[in-house]
Each structure stands twice: as structure tokens, then as C-alpha cells.
Amino acid sequence: MIEIEHLTKRYGALAAVDDVSLTVERGQIAALVGTSGSGKTTLLRMINRLVEPTSGRVRIDGTDTAALPPHLLRRRIGYAIQGHGLFPHRTVAQNIATVPRLLGWDRARIAARVDELLELFQLPPAEFRDRMPHQLSGGQQQRVGVARALAARPDLLLMDEPFGALDPVIRAQAQTDLRRIQRELGTTLVIVTHDMAEAITLGDRIAVMEQGRLLQYAPPREILTAPATPFVARLIGRDERPFHLLSLTCVADLIQPGEAEGPPLAPGASLRDALSLCLWTGRAALPVEGGGVVTLEALRRAAEGRSP
Amino acid sequence: MTGRLALGLAAILLLAFLLSPESFAPLLRPLTRNGAPPVYTQTSLLSLTFSHLGMVAGAVLAASVLAVGFGVLVTRPFGRDFLPLARTVASVGQTFPPVAVLALAVPVMGFGTGPTLLALFLYGLLPIFENTLAGLTNLPPQVIEAARGMGMTPAQRLWRVELPLALPVILSGVRLSAVIALSTATIGSTVAARTLGEVIIAGLLSSNTAFVVQGGIVVGILALLIHAGFRWIEGRAAGWTRARS
Ligand SMILES: Nc1ncnc2c1ncn2[C@@H]1O[C@H](COP(=O)(O)OP(=O)(O)OP(=O)(O)O)[C@@H](O)[C@H]1O
Ligand SMILES: [Mg+2]
Numbered sequence: 001m002i003e004i005e006h007l008t009k010r011y012g013a014l015a016a017v018d019d020v021s022l023t024v025e026r027g028q029i030a031a032l033v034g035t036s037g038s039g040k041t042t043l044l045r046m047i048n049r050l051v052e053p054t055s056g057r058v059r060i061d062g063t064d065t066a067a068l069p070p071h072l073l074r075r076r077i078g079y080a081i082q083g084h085g086l087f088p089h090r091t092v093a094q095n096i097a098t099v100p101r102l103l104g105w106d107r108a109r110i111a112a113r114v115d116e117l118l119e120l121f122q123l124p125p126a127e128f129r130d131r132m133p134h135q136l137s138g139g140q141q142q143r144v145g146v147a148r149a150l151a152a153r154p155d156l157l158l159m160d161e162p163f164g165a166l167d168p169v170i171r172a173q174a175q176t177d178l179r180r181i182q183r184e185l186g187t188t189l190v191i192v193t194h195d196m197a198e199a200i201t202l203g204d205r206i207a208v209m210e211q212g213r214l215l216q217y218a219p220p221r222e223i224l225t226a227p228a229t230p231f232v233a234r235l236i237g238r239d240e241r242p243f244h245l246l247s248l249t250c251v252a253d254l255i256q257p258g259e260a261e262g263p264p265l266a267p268g269a270s271l272r273d274a275l276s277l278c279l280w281t282g283r284a285a286l287p288v289e290g291g292g293v294v295t296l297e298a299l300r301r302a303a304e305g306r307s308p
Numbered sequence: 309m310t311g312r313l314a315l316g317l318a319a320i321l322l323l324a325f326l327l328s329p330e331s332f333a334p335l336l337r338p339l340t341r342n343g344a345p346p347v348y349t350q351t352s353l354l355s356l357t358f359s360h361l362g363m364v365a366g367a368v369l370a371a372s373v374l375a376v377g378f379g380v381l382v383t384r385p386f387g388r389d390f391l392p393l394a395r396t397v398a399s400v401g402q403t404f405p406p407v408a409v410l411a412l413a414v415p416v417m418g419f420g421t422g423p424t425l426l427a428l429f430l431y432g433l434l435p436i437f438e439n440t441l442a443g444l445t446n447l448p449p450q451v452i453e454a455a456r457g458m459g460m461t462p463a464q465r466l467w468r469v470e471l472p473l474a475l476p477v478i479l480s481g482v483r484l485s486a487v488i489a490l491s492t493a494t495i496g497s498t499v500a501a502r503t504l505g506e507v508i509i510a511g512l513l514s515s516n517t518a519f520v521v522q523g524g525i526v527v528g529i530l531a532l533l534i535h536a537g538f539r540w541i542e543g544r545a546a547g548w549t550r551a552r553s
Binding site for chain 1: 448451453455458
């Protein structure tokens with residue numbers, strides 16, 4: 001659990017982060033969104049003390065981070081940097097092994113962990129282990145950066161726009177993988193993103209920042225249906241709102257009894273996918289695997305923000 | 309490829325000349341007048357070369373240790389205040405002519421190797437220091453940030469990330485110093501240091517062009533070989549910047 005209390009960082013007259021308080025429960029994902037320069041990176045870096053706060057404090061599982069030597073604190077916290085920051089003179093495997101080596105793991109354990117992570121991020125170990133960072137594509141570099149952050153199985157993971165350079169397909173895959181890994185290990189995750197859709201699919205809660213201030217910190221549904229300020233509403237994008245709302249719920253939650261034509265939909269698909277299929281195929285109802293249907297009518301109601 | 313071939317030939321030529329200078333006498337004879345000896349024989353050329361190289365190596369090594377050490381110190385958070393001062397001192401050192409260093413050092417240290425070593429050492433400092441600073445202050449900020457974020461201590465960052473990344477630049481400073489020292493060492497023989505300058509000076513004193521030419525060519529080829537050797541090491545140290553196919 002991370003408790004951020006009245007955290008402020010000033011650079012001269014500018015308050016890069018201005019009196020921010022928020023709590024991330026253990027095993028939850030907090031997504032930080034906001035315009036460029038709103039203080040997201042600064043807030044994130046105060047958690048692992050890469051930036052020392054001007055005032056306020058951060059507690060991790062009840063311990064004040066100011067009480068620990070910074071390098072020991074950081075070895076416990078995974079950190080995926082904006083733009084990867086891989087060590088250019090080290091191989092992919094050596095990069096991933098950085099924190100385990102600092103922690104003094106033995107060779108065999110490190111090698112096994114490296115291969116496990118490479119597999120996880122769909123980078124075949126035999127092919128990628130011994131490559132140098134400049135021999136990877138931008139997307140591959142980012143994935144190695146994330147793998148490096150996860151290497152020592154940290155309880156807490158900080159990520160600064162980790163998927164910025166990925167194409168939509170790999171990006172969606174990386175998000176799904178991250179979500180799965182995070183759920184499996186019970187990792188607490190704070191992720192900065194510019195992509196509202198990413199914040200909504202990943203975040204248990206979304207923190208919206210503007211000029212160093214925290215405008216709203218709430219679950220995605222609440223951010224979408226009850227934005228605290230006009231700025232929050234603008235950031236979500238009014239046009240996108242119904243689609244974001246639909247993407248939060250899966251088909252299983254909207255099943256009605258009945259029958260319909262056509263190939264069945266997976267119960268885990270999002271309502272957004274269902275709507276898209278309805279519109280594309282011109283049907284008013286879709287069958288769901290295992291029985292029942294979703295209707296266009298029900299989808300329409302869900303898109304208005306009424307609970308299904 | 310042709311460059312390597314030329315270097316190899318130069319090295320063989322140099323070796324042959326140093327091992328058996330007499331066999332080159334016919335080639336050098338046209339440069340002499342009045343039946344003067346075409347090949348310098350007062351001292352063995354081989355031993356002069358070793359002594360010359362030894363002096364250069366010693367001075368450059370000492371200069372490297374000190375200059376890199378200082379470069380590291382003034383780029384640490386506690387040393388940043390000294391950065392401008394250290395820069396000034398090092399460049400003033402460079403503007404002092406080597407002959408003046410010799411002239412000032414002789415009364416204190418006496419004739420021989422000492423003053424020459426001192427001059428070479430002082431001369432070697434600046435290029436290495438400047439390059440160490442350039443290497444350590446132009447590191448990619450994200451990489452340093454990542455090193456901090458992973459939980460490396462300042463010493464671990466220095467040894468595992470900063471120095472390896474700055475190494476090619478530092479080495480090119482050492483190369484520059486070595487090549488400068490190699491030619492500067494020749495004037496050391498004016499204060500009785502045993503260097504290849506002895507051959508050149510003997511040639512100048514006795515108007516024997518053959519001596520001047522052989523001294524000059526040996527120093528020149530040595531400089532070429534040292535330059536190429538360092539370039540090769542620098543390339544190895546910067547291996548991560550190029551595709552290894
Ligand atoms: N070291 C620093 N010195 C002075 N000002 C800084 C420093 N670091 C950040 N700032 C300022 O603080 C503000 C917040 O910066 P920050 O990097 O946290 O923004 P961000 O929300 O991460 O932006 P982006 O989305 O572009 O990454 C900016 O106005 C920035 O210029
Ligand atoms: Mg940022």
C-alpha cells in the first residue's frame with residue numbers, strides 16, 4: 001500500500017506537484033493522467049525518491065520512505081522509465097538482471113528469471129538474450145525495460161508511459177500481460193499514461209492531474225460519469241465517453257435470456273466489442289457462448305452510464 | 309584494409325631498422341656528406357627506442373591516473389564546485405611551453421630523465437582531463453536515471469555505468485596525450501634524457517641529415533602505430549554502439 005500525504009515539489013516559483021494526497025491499496029493499479037507538464041513524472045519519482053519532496057511524505061506499507069537509504073528503497077520498487085533507459089553497453093540479459101545482481105541472487109536463479117521474463121514478453125530468449133539494446137526495435141526496447149523493472153519481483157511497480165512506442169496490437173497484448181502479471185503477483189502498480197483508454201482499461205483508480213494539482217482520484221466509472229471539473233471531462237474527451245464506459249464492462253454482465261443468429265461472442269469480450277459487432281453486422285442481438293444474448297438496446301442503456 | 313597493410317609494412321620496416329640499422333646504411337648514405345656515418349651508432353637505437361617509449365608510457369600512465377581521478381572527483385556532487393577551477397589549472401598547464409618546463413625543472417631536479425618525465429606528465433594531463441569531463445558529463449540522462457532508479461549506489465553507478473560509457477572518449481584523450489608525449493619526448497635529450505631525440509640532435513649538431521631523418525622516421529612510425537593501436541582499443545571499448553554482425 002502506498003500512502004501519499006500532502007506531497008509537494010517546488011522548482012523555484014513553480015509547484016511541479018502541489019499538495020497531492022492519495023492512497024493506492026495493495027494489489028491495485030493507479031493510473032496517473034494529465035496534460036504534458038502536469039507533474040505526473042515528478043509525482044512518480046517522489047515515490048522512489050529520485051526526486052526529494054519539498055514537503056509531505058510517502059509511506060509504503062506503513063514505513064516512511066524518508067527513513068530508508070534511497071538505494072535500498074529503490075531495489076524494492078520496480079521502475080520502468082519514460083523512454084526505457086536501457087544500459088547501452090549491456091546485453092538484454094544483463095539489463096534485465098540489474099536489480100537481481102544488486103540483490104546478490106545466484107547466477108542460475110538470475111538466468112532462469114531472465115528467460116522467464118523474456119518468454120513472458122514474447123521475446124524468444126535464445127534470440128534476444130545476448131543482443132545489445134541498439135539491436136532492438138523501439139517496442140522491443142520498451143518491453144525489455146518493463147521486464148527489467150519486474151525482474152526482482154517487486155511488490156511495488158512504478159511505470160512512466162511504458163507502452164508509448166508500441167503499436168496498437170502489441171500494446172493491447174502488453175497491457176493484457178501486465179494486468180495478468182500484476183494480478184498474479186499482487187503487485188501494486190502506479191502507471192503514468194497519456195492514453196485515456198489505457199488508463200481506463202488498466203486502472204482500478206485514475207488520478208487526474210493538472211498543473212501539479214490532483215483534480216480527481218476515483219474509479220474509471222466515476223471519472224467517466226461524474227467528472228469533478230470541466231477539465232477532467234475535457235481530458236476524457238466527451239465524444240469518447242460512451243465507448244470508454246462500454247469498455248469497462250464485459251459481455252457476461254449484460255446477458256439476457258434468448259437466442260440470436262450468428263457466431264457466439266466470448267463472455268469475456270467487452271461491451272465495446274459487442275457494440276462494434278452489432279453495428280458492423282447490422283444485428284440487434286448477439287448470441288453469447290454458453291447461452292443467452294446481448295441486445296443492442298441493453299448496450300445502448302449501458303453506454304448512457306446506467307448500471308447494467 | 310589498405311590502411312592495415314600500410315601499418316603492417318611500417319611496423320615491419322621499423323622492426324627491421326631497429327634490429328639491424330646497418331643494413332639500411334646504403335639507403336641513408338646519399339643523405340650524408342664528407343663520408344660521415346649514415347647510421348647513428350653512439351647508442352643502440354633499439355635501447356633508445358625502449359627508453360623513449362618507457363618514458364612516454366610512464367608519463368602518460370601517471371597523467372591518466374591523475375587526470376581521470378580528478379575528472380571523476382569534479383563530476384561528483386561534492387566536487388562540482390571545483391570544476392571551473394580544475395579546468396583553468398589544466399589549461400594553464402597546457403599553455404606553458406615544454407621547453408620552459410624543462411628549463412625550470414633542471415635546476416631543481418638536475419639533468420636526466422626527471423625533468424622530461426615531468427614535462428610529459430604535465431602535458432599529458434589536459435587532453436585526458438578534458439575528455440574525462442566530456443565523457444562523464446555527456447552521458448544519456450535516461451540511462452543515469454535508470455541506474456539510480458534500479459537502486460545502484462553512487463559508486464556502482466560510476467563503475468558499472470558511467471565509466472564504461474565514457475571509456476571510449478577517455479581513451480581518445482589518452483591517445484592524444486600519448487602521441488603528443490611521443491614527439492615532445494624528443495626535446496628531452498637536450499637535458500640528457502635518453503630518448504630518440506638524441507639521434508636528431510646529434511644530426512643537427514653535426515649537419516648529418518641521415519641522423520635527423522632516421523630519428524624522425526622512427527618517432528613518426530611509432531606515433532602512427534600508437535595512434536592506430538589506441539583507435540583499435542577505443543573501437544573495442546565502444547563495441548556496443550555498432551551492430552555486431
Ligand atoms: N528538475 C527540474 N527543474 C525544474 N523544473 C522541473 C524539473 N523537473 C520537472 N520540472 C517541471 O515540473 C513540471 C512537471 O514536470 P513533469 O515531468 O512531472 O511533467 P509530466 O506530467 O510528467 O509531463 P509529460 O507528460 O510531458 O511527461 C514541468 O513544468 C517541468 O518543466
Ligand atoms: Mg512525464
